[in-house]
Amino acid sequence: MKTDAFALRHIGPRENDLQHMFKTIGVDSIDQLIYETLPDDIRLKAPLNLEPALTEYEYLNHIAQLGNKNKIYKSYIGLGYHPAIVPAPIQRNIFENPGWYTAYTPYQAEIAQGRLEALLNYQTTVIELTGMEIANASLLDEGTSAAEAMALLFDVRTRDQKKNKVAKFFVSEEILPQTLSVLQTRSTPIGVELVIGNHEEFDFSDEFFGAILQYPGKFGQVHDYASFITNAKAKDIKIAVAADILSLVKLTSPGELGADVVVGTTQRFGIPMGYGGPHAAFFATKEEYKRSMPGRIIGVTIDVNGNRALRMALQTREQHIKREKATSNICTAQVLLAVMAGMYAVYHGPKGLQYIADKVHASAVTTADALNKLGVYQTNTSFFDTILVKADAAKVKAAAEAKEINFYYVDADTVSISFNETTSIKDINDILAVFAEATGKSAEKVTSLTETVALPENLVRTSDFLKHDVFNKHHSETALMRYIKKLERLDLALNHSMISLGSCTMKLNAAAEMLPLSYPNWNSIHPFAPIEQAEGYQIMLKKLEEQLNVITGFAGTTLQPNSGAQGEYAGLMVIRAYQKSIGQEHRNIALIPASAHGTNPATAHMAGMEVVVTKTSENGNIDVEDLRAKAILHKDNLACLMVTYPSTHGVYEASIIEVIKIIHENGGQVYMDGANMNAQVGLTNPGHIGADVCHLNLHKTFAIPHGGGGPGVGPICVAKHLVPFLPTNPVITTGGDSAITAISAAPWGSALVCLISYGYITMLGEEGLTSSTHHAILNANYIKERLAGHYDTLYTGEMNRAAHEMILECRPFKANGIEVTDIAKRLMDYGFHAPTVSFPVAGTLMIEPTESENLEELDRFCDAMISIRKEIDEASADDKNNVLKNSPHTLAMLTTDNWVLPYTREKAAFPLDYLHENKFWPGVRRVDDAYGDRNLICSCAPIEAYMEN
Structure with missing residues (x-):
């Protein structure tokens, strides 16, 4: 046995477990199971042509060497991506913590209260900085968020009969180039005509249903859009604003200017650039547009005891239910990154964010003043973090790259420089040295940051933000660490137990796969850095594409x-x-x-x-x-x-x-x-x-x-x-x-x-990948046979085998008054996340164990399901006061002096022996979804804001 083989660590069942599993299934070997499962005419005739597998040790050496081919230059490129400081307690306790990164989407709210609270913090940050009424729990990136804004405004235009045939959408030429490209992709199929131009020359024609503006502009100019928005509103042209999140600490919010939708990215709130992602985009709008809003919304509700609880709100507007009538196909968010960005706001608080924004702005103004003295003139009349200077771009580029500095070169005589929270006075002097060399002059050394402000006086922010308690009490590392741990304990993730979600494949996320994400030579590169500076990335990405070509059989x-x-x-x-x-x-x-x-x-x-x-x-x-x-x-x-x-x-x-x-x-x-x-x-x-x-x-x-x-x-x-x-x-x-x-x-x-x-x-490698597929099928069929006689499998292949997942029939249990949701909630008491509920068939459970789960965990899950089946048999449609209907059971509920339920506390909380060793306690009792939708609150608020009078 190769004990250093990664497959041995990734695949759950041990060699000495296989005969027991084969016997349970009724086969002699894995080959027989695959033969009985997979149609012969689609079988590959040869193994995948992939390189031999590396051990974990070999791979980590390989990826370190590959990372050394990436060049980490100081980045002042901007265009929506900035170097950011990831606070160490957030990196260690969230980014590198499987308790946070292995959890599933919080459809089962009772075992996801920690993540839901972290996302509520994120939404609150977005709402308050943008000045809008409602925000979602993040989207994919700024470009796609802008496209979603366009689609929302196109959708809501039909509420006005005068506008329901209007299809023109104005795009300011100040928009980020990548955002424009995404808008071009998304507009044509839905029948939107883009008109790109100077917002100062826009004629406010009745032919337009909407417009999008960049705030500040792509090269830093801060425009006063107040009159534009006023004139647009007079023609019922709705406005989307793509905004820099950090600038909103200093600038009047788009909501105060009259925007209908505000989008952007929270990357600079403590998220590495990572050569382009992942980053959490934000999307905020007016409450009247909530049912056209894409993505997920976290809302406040109550549980059956009337206690505060959180859950995903307004899910009936999502594409899972609306299908082709949905305004967006987006069902995902960038939750891990949104959690980090929200926690960045928690850690720094309003005063910390103000300090960071002030420092970034002062760095830009200080450098602009020093360059002006050098005879290199800055052309933005007002700016937050980005200056636009006139200089010989070729000479500047040569001098900058020699000092390992990247600017953005707009044209032959224009250079854009974007500052960030990592910029120091030394960095400013290095920038000045570049321009001094390019112009053949001497630069005066900067020793301190100026206090001069280069923002329009009428656009300086005067409104408060982040006044809620959560943003004002966790500013020491000890306090933040304990707050993060408190939330983590409320979430059930793969580091606790199997998450057997059909269609969602919740497999092992191996530590060796994850470690390189924290390496600076992988996570610190700007996506628009010159391609020769990202040689390691280019090799890795090209090789991954080739691997996926081989695996899929495509070109x-x-x-x-x-x-x-x-x-x-x-x-x-x-x-x-x-x-x-x-x-x-x-x-x-x-x-x-x-x-x-x-x-x-x-x-x-x-x-x-x-x-x-x-x-x-x-x-x-x-x-x-x-x-x-x-x-x-x-x-x-x-x-x-x-x-x-x-x-x-x-x-x-x-x-x-x-x-x-x-x-x-x-x-x-x-x-x-x-x-x-x-x-x-x-x-x-x-x-x-x-x-x-x-x-x-x-x-x-x-x-x-x-x-x-x-x-x-x-x-x-x-x-x-x-x-x-x-x-x-x-x-x-x-x-x-x-x-x-x-x-x-x-x-x-x-x-x-x-x-x-x-x-x-x-x-x-080829052998390990194929073995993983074998074991995914093996584990699924093992569960299927262990549950046979307790639950029927709805669909099987021609030889009565499941593929890597199966659907369990739960609809007959309605005769006992038990719905599939009751089974899902009761599984929480057994320490398990429910399988996929009511998809693709209503009233069923879809189970996928993946290859990563070992026999002990499979048996523990099956024991739980069999125990629940017995509880179903004990239930009666005439008596709703049973262990299933009352699930999940919280610690507070179990430790009350007043226990009046018709079953024991032991049965409620510890129905099987293994739970005495490793018990997970749901954070709240069953949540009231309808209440939360009727009383939508999607930001941090005092309890009085959502409790009924």
Whole structure:
């Protein structure tokens, strides 16, 4: 046995467990199980052509050497990305802590109160700095947030009958270039016409429904938009403002100026640049637009005892329910990064943020004054952190790079310099030395920062912010550390127990994969740094793309999409571009099975397609004849099929090759949703099956942590004919020869966390990857057989096997008065997060154990489910006062003097012996979702603000 093999650490079941598992399942070997599970005609005939696996030690040496090829220059590039100081207690206690990065999206609120509070802090920070009424729990990046703002304003325009056919959207030429590119991508399919121009020359025509402004402008100029917004409102033109979050500490908030939506990024609130991401974008708007708002909103409610509780609010507006009628396909947030940014605000408080903003501004003003004395003139009439100077850019660039400094070169005689919280007086003198050398002059040395302010007097902020107690009491490291720990204890994550969520693949996020994220030579590079300074990144990213090409059987990959939903969108936009190139631009029908993930129809709608739903047969598979009939009916306009494989029902459908052939025969392309790729790797792949494009969830199959709901990465892999259309970036060219415009803001999306997937593949190699798939299927079928006789599995393959996940039938329990939600809440008392509830079939549980869980944990979970089944049998539809209906049980509830329930405290809290050793206590009792939606509060507020009178 190779005890240094990474696969040995990643894969849960031990060799001596296998015979017991085989016996339970009824097979003699893993090969027999795979034969009985996977259709033979889709099996790969040869192993994946990947390099031999590295050990953890070898990989960490390799990644350190690769990181040394990256050059860490002082970055003053700006354009929405700035060096930031990650406070050490936040880095150690959140960023590097599996208690925070291995949690799942807080759909089960009772075991996620810590993360929900951290996100409420984040939302409060955004609301108060932007001056808006409501904010979500973060989006993907500033560019995509701006696109979501455009889509929201386009959606709400229909409330005014005079505007419901208006389709023009004004974009200020001050907008960040990457934001403009994303807006261009997103506008065309939904029928929006972009008009780019100077906001001072805008004619406020009735043809416009909205406009977006940059505050401050892309090269630092602070414009007074008050009159623009007033004039726009007079014509019912709604305004979005893309704002720098730190500048809002000093500047009048966009909300006070009259904005309808405010977007931006919180990257400079203690998040590493990471060559582009992940970072938490913010999105804030008016409460009247809450049902058109994308992403997740954390709200305050009460539990069944009337105690304060938090949960995700207004979920019925999300695409999981609204499907193609959703205004956005975004179901993810950047939770881990939002938690860090919110905690940055908690740690520094309003006075600390004021100090940081003052220092950044003073650094910019001091440097501008010194450059003016040098004869290098600064042209912005007012600015916060970015100055625009006139100089010979070529000479400046040569002198700057010799001193390992990066500026942004606007043109041959204009240089942009953006300052940040890391800038010191020494740094300022180094900048002055660069310009002195470039001009052949001597610079006067700076010894202190000026107190002069370069902001318009009428735009200096006068309103208070962050007055709530939480932002004013955790300013010592001890206090912050204990606050973070207090919240962590309220959250159930993978460091406590298995999270067996079907479709979500909550596998091990190995420490060796995660460690390099903290290395400065990986996390400190600006995404627009000259490409030769990021040689290590370029090698890693190119190699990861090649690895994913091999694994998927495709010819090309883009890593730019920074969520699975973005990957879906990228895939469809590439298909659209290809079809346009061959004169088939009219194709606009997307066939989507009824069982598909809710983002599929929402994405198709965003891509300008019309959704036609195909039926699902009684055994859970695609109804091939219905699909054939609809493909033939729409053959002249068929754009694509969106199909998940194995199916969302956890089955390898034997008809998949026939299904793909039908689509191709009728002129369409096949997009394969990669949500279930964990059941394909090494055994089959989308290219081999015959698909044209697939997206991958690197935060599922390829081990990037879910982070409590993000970060995610959703690259697409494509067949040869689609490679030319992979997306580009306006600052650093990426993609194919006929590239579509940007999908997300950074050239390689959330590049930093791509290190995790690169490590996962590199340390497993072909043998380990294939073994991981084997064991994912083994673990799922072991659970299926252990629960047989207690729960029925709704769908299986032709030989009665599940794929890597299964759906348990729970609807018959209604006869005992028990709903599937009751089972989910009762599992919390057993120390487990519930499997996926009521998806893709209402009233069911979808279970995916992943390959990372060992036999002991699988048995503990099965024991819990069997124990709950007995409790269901004891329940009666006539008596709601039972252990399931009252779950989860909190510590406060169990230690009360007044215990009047008809079962014992022991049964409530310790129904199985293992709980005495390792008990997780839910933070609140069952939350009241309806109450929270009726009384929406999504920021920190005193209890009086949400308690009913």
